[in-house]
């Protein structure tokens with residue numbers, strides 16, 4: 432966890448989660464696993480000069496064998512769309528894509544986590560969305576950045592196709608078992 436009052440938690444904005452936003456990191460360096468991403472943010476790395484907070488932050492980072500939580504589910508992160516609804520109303524999950532990390536295992540672990548969070552917060556499957564769902568208006572200068580091609584791990588030609596449908600089916604299946 433990022434320590435309360437420090438770095439990306441220096442200001443607290445409460446979150447009542449209504450959506451879950453799924454990302455992938457696009458960082459293919461061998462060591463860019465979940466622990467490394469969590470540690471970096473705990474140490475105050477991953478600064479952003481373009482949002483209101485000065486840091487990037489999200490709730491969970493998932494790789495083939497672990498999940499790290501950096502923020503409580505009840506605090507807003509800065510991962511989706513600056514001051515938009517994505518940050519104001521969603522829990523952010525990053526999937527790791529580092530070399531040597533199994534994509535299928537990471538995707539399935541993420542599906543399990545999503546199912547658990549849906550149950551915990553009463554979030555419907557329809558409100559589990561890719562980062563691409565949220566339009567980004569940059570905080571710093573109001574520039575319209577459009578929609579990001581994220582999560583790259585689950586998009587095909589930049590679109591939601593079979594991989595995303597399979598991910599949603601896996602979530603549904605895990606959700607039924609809870």
Ligand SMILES: [Zn+2]
Pocket residue numbers: 453454455510562579581582
């Ligand atoms: Zn993203």
